[in-house]
Amino acid sequence: MTKLSLGSHPYLLGFEQLERLLERNAKSGNEGYPPFNIEQTSERSYRITLAVAGFRDEDLSITVEERQLMIRGGQAEDDAERLFLHRGIAGRQFQRSFVLADGVEVAGATLENGLLHVDLERAAHDKVVQTIQIKRA
Template identity: 85%
Template sequence: MTKLTLGSHPYLLGFEQLERLLERNAKSGNEGYPPFNIEQTSERGYRITLAVAGFSEDDLAITVEDRQLVIRGRQRDDDDTRVFLHRGIAARQFQRSFVLADGVDVAGAEMENGLLHVDLERAEPEKVVQTIAIKTQ
């Protein structure tokens, strides 16, 4: 018996890319750090909020690579003169990835009280009706 996938189903033509995106997201290695929320802010708006306490704007990078939103954080520990008696706050790096649907774009990002807010907008889809001519032979 063969495995039925999105790309092989007879009614789902052209969805091979969706299957590849799901596989890529499953392999992206997102762990539980940093914690995040995703909320719908309007009919076409979304907001991803990451808890990035201890990170400054310079420590964070937000990119969109091949319809994938990638948020990276890397703290710089430049001060070698500090002597820690206990270090419970780790200066660890992270990478969080979110797959964006076609038509969803990053509208902006802001930091507020240790939270990084990334706003997304979904464009209004164009309603297109196409008439196909039937050729006779």
């Protein structure tokens, strides 16, 4: 039995880049930290919420490259002057990535009460019907 990939399916032309994005996202090491929610806030908008307690806005970075939303966090180590009797709150670095569909853009981000909210919007598309003229060879 032959495995068909998204890019090689005969009815899906030009989706090779999407397949590469999905493969790269699957290999990016998205573990369980930090936990996150994805919600649809309207017909054309979404919100990704990450639990980032203890992180300040300067500890976080949000980038979009080749339709891939990347959220990274890292805290400066100031443990030299602190003596922990028990350390149960993780302050480790993280990286979360999400593949964005064409037309989905980051509208903004807010940090409130230990939650990072990244708002996404999908641009409204006008229906376009294109008629192709057939030329004689």
